[in-house]
Amino acid sequence: MRHGSGWWLLAPALLLLLAAFVLPVGLMVPMSVRPYVPLVGITDGFTVRYYTRLLTDSYYLEIIGRTLALGFTVTLSTLLIGYPVAFFLARTRSRWRNWLTILIVFPLMLNLVVRTFGWIALLAQNGLVNQALHALGLVDSPVKLLFNFAGLLIAMTHIFLPFMVLVLIGAIQNIPRDVEDAARVLGASWGSTFCRVTLPLSAPGILSGSILVFVLSISALVTPRLLGGPTYQVMSTLIFDEFLQRLNWPAGSAQALLLTIMVLTLVYLSGRLARRTGAGA
Amino acid sequence: MTAVRLRAWLLRVWVALVFGFLMLPVVVIALASFSRTSYLTVPPRGLTLRWFTAVLGDAEYLQAIGFSLLLALVATVGALGTGVAASFALIRRRVPGGALVSALLNAPLVFPAVVVGVALLQFYAMVHLNGTFVGLALAHMVITVPYVVRAVTASLQGIDPELEHAARVLGASGPVAFFTVTLPLIRPGVAAGALFAFIVSFDNVPVSIFLLGSGQMTLPVKIFTAIEYGVDPSIAAISTLLIVLTGVGLAVAERWIGFHRFV
Numbered sequence: 001m002r003h004g005s006g007w008w009l010l011a012p013a014l015l016l017l018l019a020a021f022v023l024p025v026g027l028m029v030p031m032s033v034r035p036y037v038p039l040v041g042i043t044d045g046f047t048v049r050y051y052t053r054l055l056t057d058s059y060y061l062e063i064i065g066r067t068l069a070l071g072f073t074v075t076l077s078t079l080l081i082g083y084p085v086a087f088f089l090a091r092t093r094s095r096w097r098n099w100l101t102i103l104i105v106f107p108l109m110l111n112l113v114v115r116t117f118g119w120i121a122l123l124a125q126n127g128l129v130n131q132a133l134h135a136l137g138l139v140d141s142p143v144k145l146l147f148n149f150a151g152l153l154i155a156m157t158h159i160f161l162p163f164m165v166l167v168l169i170g171a172i173q174n175i176p177r178d179v180e181d182a183a184r185v186l187g188a189s190w191g192s193t194f195c196r197v198t199l200p201l202s203a204p205g206i207l208s209g210s211i212l213v214f215v216l217s218i219s220a221l222v223t224p225r226l227l228g229g230p231t232y233q234v235m236s237t238l239i240f241d242e243f244l245q246r247l248n249w250p251a252g253s254a255q256a257l258l259l260t261i262m263v264l265t266l267v268y269l270s271g272r273l274a275r276r277t278g279a280g281a
Numbered sequence: 282m283t284a285v286r287l288r289a290w291l292l293r294v295w296v297a298l299v300f301g302f303l304m305l306p307v308v309v310i311a312l313a314s315f316s317r318t319s320y321l322t323v324p325p326r327g328l329t330l331r332w333f334t335a336v337l338g339d340a341e342y343l344q345a346i347g348f349s350l351l352l353a354l355v356a357t358v359g360a361l362g363t364g365v366a367a368s369f370a371l372i373r374r375r376v377p378g379g380a381l382v383s384a385l386l387n388a389p390l391v392f393p394a395v396v397v398g399v400a401l402l403q404f405y406a407m408v409h410l411n412g413t414f415v416g417l418a419l420a421h422m423v424i425t426v427p428y429v430v431r432a433v434t435a436s437l438q439g440i441d442p443e444l445e446h447a448a449r450v451l452g453a454s455g456p457v458a459f460f461t462v463t464l465p466l467i468r469p470g471v472a473a474g475a476l477f478a479f480i481v482s483f484d485n486v487p488v489s490i491f492l493l494g495s496g497q498m499t500l501p502v503k504i505f506t507a508i509e510y511g512v513d514p515s516i517a518a519i520s521t522l523l524i525v526l527t528g529v530g531l532a533v534a535e536r537w538i539g540f541h542r543f544v
Contacts, residue, residue, distance in 0.1 A: 005370075005374060005455070006370040006374030006375065006376040007370070007376065009366040009367065009369055009370035009374065010366070010367050010370045010371070010376060010382060012362065012363040012366060012367070013363040013364060013366065013367035013386060013426060013430075014367075014382065014385070016359075016363055016419065016422055016423060016426065017385055017386065017388075017389075017423060017426070019419075020401065020404075020419045020420060020422070020423045021388070021389060021392075021397065021400075021423045022385075023404065024397075024400035024401050024403065024404035025396065025397070025400045027400070027403060027404055027407070028396075028399075028400050028403065031403060081299055081302075082299075084292055084295050084296065084299075085295070085296050085299045085300075087292070088292050088293070088295075088296045089296075098535065098539070098541045099535070100300075101541040101544070102531060102532070102535050102540065102541055103300060103303070103304075104303070105531065105540070105541065105544050106303075106527065106528065106531055107303050107304075107307070108544075109480050109527050109530075109531055110307065110523065110524060110527045111483075111484045111501055111504075111520070111523050111527070112484055112486065112501070113484075113486060113501045113504045113505050113508070114310065114504070114520040114523050114524065115306055115307075116508075117306075117310060117504070117508055117512070117516060117517070117520055118305070118306020118307060118309050118310045118520075119306055120508065120512055121306070121309050121310065121313055121321055121323055121512070121517070122305065122306060122309055122323075124321075126322075127323070128309060128323050158302065158303065158305075158306065161299075161302075161303065162303070166544055190284070190285075190288065212391070215391050216391075218393075219392075219393030219394065219395060219396075221394065221395045221486070221487040222486050222487065222505065225505075225509075226505070226508055226509070236393065236395040236487070239395055239396070239399060240395065240490075243399050243402060243491065244490075244491070249399075249403060252399060253399070253403070256393075256395070256396045256399050256400070259393050259395075259396060260392070260393060260396050263391060263392065263393055267391055
């Protein structure tokens with residue numbers, strides 16, 4: 001009886017996810033191998049041309065490479081910027097600690113379009129960043145920060161930084177202070193205690209935070225679209241155009257499935273890695 | 282100054298700089314929304330509230346706000362109903378394959394939202410749900426359920442199952458024991474899950490943009506398309522309103538349920 005009631009309680013959620021998530025994503029597989037004929041539409045037949053094109057054509061390879069490069073640099077910059085902040089928030093005894101954590105959560109809860117809009121105002125030709133650079137005498141003419149890699153890197157670092165910090169706070173809080181104190185008592189300097197005790201013990205958090213940020217940044221649509229425009233494409237904006245502008249659903253499905261495979265592979269591998277090192281990610 | 286104090290001081294400076302970086306776009310938008318100029322400029326020139334009155338008098342914006350609120354409300358109620366039941370089953374009942382079910386329930390958290398959007402665009406075209414409110418609401422439930430499950434399971438793990446057993450022993454039926462004992466105890470988790478679900482639905486672009494029918498428009502998709510046409514201070518004004526509402530909502534949630542524990 002106890003088993004039965006468990007399934008009844010799970011049924012609505014499971015049904016929802018199977019019908020409106022698993023099945024629709026699964027149906028993209030047959031769609032991705034149907035030929036699309038311009039002016040005619042999606043026809044019956046079988047083709048793998050959208051996959052071969054995606055993996056051989058230099059136009060698509062450049063977009064895939066750019067997406068991965070962006071994901072990698074965003075992950076690295078959020079890690080470097082966020083680690084000290086997470087360390088501070090995990091260790092501080094300030095009575096403002098909970099409110100400081102909420103201040104990290106605030107941008108996360110704020111509408112993504114609004115945050116991206118803020119970066120448009122900041123990074124434009126006559127935006128605040130260029131005004132500041134000019135006032136400081138660092139540049140003579142405005143620096144181009146929109147529709148290129150630099151602008152996307154800055155804005156996406158801002159957007160994904162809270163995720164990294166929140167994951168790292170959890171990981172650093174889990175490190176017993178005794179272990180660090182022991183290292184110090186045994187004569188280790190602050191630097192070597194940090195590098196040989198604190199940092200390795202927070203590795204599970206670094207791994208799961210990095211995977212999360214990487215996966216979210218290679219899937220991001222809104223920020224790359226608004227800051228990159230229709231010309232500076234990443235994988236998700238390519239999928240967006242394929243479905244809504246070119247109406248080539250088979251090609252779009254192949255691209256969407258490639259992005260999905262990349263994401264799922266990473267999540268799976270990080271799970272394996274976390275289990276092997278004996279730490280929960 | 283000793284090395285210890287220097288390190289502590291440097292860390293504080295770094296933390297302050299990063300908080301400044303996090304708040305920078307927020308401050309910039311808020312300032313730009315008061316500018317008298319018809320183009321976006323920071324710092325603002327002059328001071329006016331006309332962009333706020335313009336936005337709040339615009340029928341398209343008001344309709345989009347209403348539609349987004351309704352959609353978020355329906356999605357949140359649906360996600361709560363399915364999510365709380367599922368969390369309870371996962372924590373309190375022995376379900377075979379529980380780990381797999383749990384992974385499935387959390388999958389939309391890391392799954393590319395744009396893929397969910399295009400997959401549903403295709404699927405709804407096949408089953409004739411395209412452009413319907415039902416289709417949109419189901420899609421929003423899919424992306425919000427994981428947040429409810431995460432907050433509610435965390436809450437359930439923190440309370441003693443013996444309390445519910447005691448109620449059962451004293452003669453309460455399963456549902457009565459759940460609604461009078463367990464549910465009040467996990468209320469903060471349910472509230473946090475509901476807040477997450479509401480915000481995630483209200484903010485969504487990458488799923489909604491593929492599924493909106495003619496005559497349907499959500500607020501974030503409206504702002505998204507407005508920005509693609511060109512930026513002006515009225516977008517900053519509606520953004521400022523969202524900033525204030527989000528800030529107030531978050532502060533209330535922190536005072537009320539200690540929201541930071543659920544992130």
